[in-house]
Amino acid sequence: MEYVPTTLVGATAKQIARAVRRGDTSATQVVADHLEQIAISDPELRAFRVVRGGEAMTEAEKVDDQDDLSNLPLAGVPVAVKENTAVAGLPTWNGSATARTEVAEKDHEVVRRLRGAGAVVVGVTRMPELGLWGVTDDEEVATRNPWSLDHTPGGSSGGSAAAVASGLVPMAQANDGMGSIRIPAACCGLVGLKPGKGVVPCELGVDGWFGMAENGVLTTTVGDAALGFSVLAGRRPVKLVEPRRLRVGVSLRPPTAGLRLDEPNRQAVATAARLLVDAGHSTLTAEPRYTPMLGPQAIATWMASAWQEADRLGLDLADLQPRTRRHARLGKYVHEKGWVRQQHRDAWRERSIAFFADRKVDVLLTPALAGPPPLADGWAAGGWRQSIVTSTRYAPYAAPWNFAGLPAIVVPVGVRPDGLPVAVQLVGPPDSEVQLLSLAGQFEQQNPWQRLAIV
Structure with a gap:
């Protein structure tokens, strides 16, 4: 797999958002380049269940049409959403065609917050059926680890992890009921934070796996992880400082x-x-x-x-x-x-x-x-x-x-x-x-x- 010739495919979310806010590039160009890379790489990785090509381009144009981007911490950043999380206009697949629900009328709250920060949802990523397993596959497709295509990217947020680790998006939403952010992060060399109870809206299933599940993001850097956490938690961007001496x-x-x-x-x-x-x-x-x-x-x-x-x-x-x-x-x-x-x-x-x-x-x-x-x-x-x-x-x-x-x-x-x-x-x-x-x-x-x- 090869990267398309653009400096922002493979860049961090913070780098992309800064470039878009400064006018060094446009959200439309950034999203187009990432969609091209997805078309090149995903037939082998199988990270995505659905790619929102035309819809994502339309949403990127809306970001570019805004007069003031200074209040958008994720301006023009292509993101992916795990397939058990509602995205308006798409079915919620839940890991298989059998478990798929009807087309969602509105975004899940964490998706709404990502969009509100200027992010563009380019697609939804694969997970195992009902998010149950530490591997991501179904009867027809196995999602693959970009570090070694023979191996799994983990589960259940395996598609999100594969997409980020291969540079198809700089940030992907994920959720974690028994390790489903952290296990794929470890498998794919990523940063994965599971927030504590009640910090980020959950709203998954009946009661969020008996209250065990949390939403978060997968990223390649701590700075992006902090930015994604801030957006999902509805906070001002976290400024990381050197911690005090810890035990x-x-x-x-x-x-x-x-x-x-x-x-x-x-x-x-x-x-x-x-x-x-x-x-x-x-x-x-x-x-x-x-x-x-x-x-x-x-x-x-x-x-x-x-x-x-x-x-x-x-x-x-x-x-x-x-x-x-x-x-x-x-x-x-x-x-x-x-x-x-x-x-x-x-x-x-x-x-x-x-x-x-x-x-x-x-x-x-x-x-x-x-x-x-x-x-x-x-x-x-x-x-x-x-x-x-x-x-x-x-x-x-x-x-x-x-x-x-x-x-x-x-x-x-x-x-x-x-x-x-x-x-x-x-x-x-x-x-x-x-x-x-x-x-x-x-x-x-x-x-x-x-x-x-x-x-």
Whole structure:
């Protein structure tokens, strides 16, 4: 795959918006160039479900027609939206033709905020059926990781991650119910922030996966991540400053017993800890108080979310992929048995917040993944056990912080021996999103990463 000859395909969102506001280029030109690159690259990547070519050009012209662009932090920036998030004039696909809903009459609130900031939605990106899995494919199409086309970009926001990592857009909306922003970020060498509970409008499914889901963005830089977070949270653009000296807890222990952490991810945490010390912070071993029941409770909630979403959409389970069908049926069973309870989530949230206070820890550093991204093909047609075991084994570190409703960010650290990215996760107490972004910015300054998989 080759880039079209324009300096702004592959640029950051901040660079594009600045150029458009200054009049160095137009939103129309920027969007046209990115649509051309999508046409070149996406037949191989399969990041997009739908590309809004003509509509996006019309919306870019409307940006150019505005007299004053100074109040548009994303002026002319091409963005992609995950396919479970309503975009006016398009069906909401939810990961498969079976789960697709009618054409949306209005934008989801986060899409409305992106457009209000001057962004242009060029298309919607693929995800696994009902957003359930850590890989992104269906019976016909597998979305591919730009770093290695044999591998998955992760899930469930895999299409958004593939689009950003390949430079097809500088920013993509994503959402995270059990790691679906952070897992693809780690797989594709991106920055992915899951905000804490209630900071960004959710409005996904019945109740946002029992309150575990959050909306965010995937980007190639911390500056873009901060900008996207500000827009979605309805705040003035965040100005990142060097954080005060922080006490950082370091944990390698998987949340569930019996899971193995591979050496590249182990070394990524060691590298990140050294960078933090070099930046003036202190580190100490600090293991979160994972309970034996946390894993089973999280898995039961994951299953019940599948059943709840299928029921909301009025789906016949027989029409779903075999793995989704079994997940939803088990979800109905565990829900009816009373195994999914708000008190479980409340107790883990209280325990997690107490961890930061009791250990006098400002931030927790963990691996982002336990192993490399799986191969891309064959998951939708495979069995339920294959998908659930693979998803939980390679990406166990994200879900506890959805269960707790705490903010967490994934930051690239380098490249594995196999050439795929490697990353770490930073977790904070409530309302620490800006602190996490500032700390991630120090990582970026000290240890710059390759922003795009294809240069």
